[in-house]
Amino acid sequence: MKLLCWNVRGLGKPRARRRLHATLRDAKPSIIFLMETKLQSNEMATARRRCGFLSGIDVSSRGRNWGLFLARKDGCDVTLRSFSTHHIDIMVSRDTEGHCWRFTGFYGAPEEHLRKNSWNLLRSLDNCPNVPWVVIGDFNEILLSTEKMGGR
Template identity: 60%
Template structure:
């Protein structure tokens, strides 16, 4: 895909970087970024509304997932405008979402659900491809 706007975060050692790209024109400001997220403010959409978008990449390691959820909570607490978060959280909300492999730890799923609730976020399944 060809995007006429993008923001890139370089990789750290062998881990991949992040990229946020979009078509069209909008006025935005980069709020902050790290190896796990890119956070921007859309200054005004076609209706004159400001809102916020965060591209998020959760921790792969089970031991670091709590840090991911705390980061999400911290990002939530920095603004009161409408907020959309999308990305790869590397977690599921319910065991019914998993197909095959080992049974998912119920505490891990509950911690993810709690983080979404704390941030007033809802899970929307969007097919890509």
């Protein structure tokens, strides 16, 4: 099973959509998680169908910011556990014997004064110690100033 996680920084732009379609064609992921789509839920549903994904979970943007998008291919059995403006948490079935694992797509607050809340959210999601758990996303955190690229 392949996962694709991408901070698209705006899925409404034709260039971003072309890049996404090319990446999906090459990678052929079963699950995709996109952050900063900057789209409303109905726009994300249209984008998801155009990408060949019939099922998914969308968290609308707030104005021209944020927006989360999780889509899965048919045959990939998932159960939604929870979602917010900062995460989408699902349980993924792995095989016919019922083994499963957790996937959390995470988008940490870009505002420095709100990052503690993001980490507290992630800690609160850590509630299934016996299930393998993958957390992927943009945590909006850096350890060293040399890691910072672009923007402020």
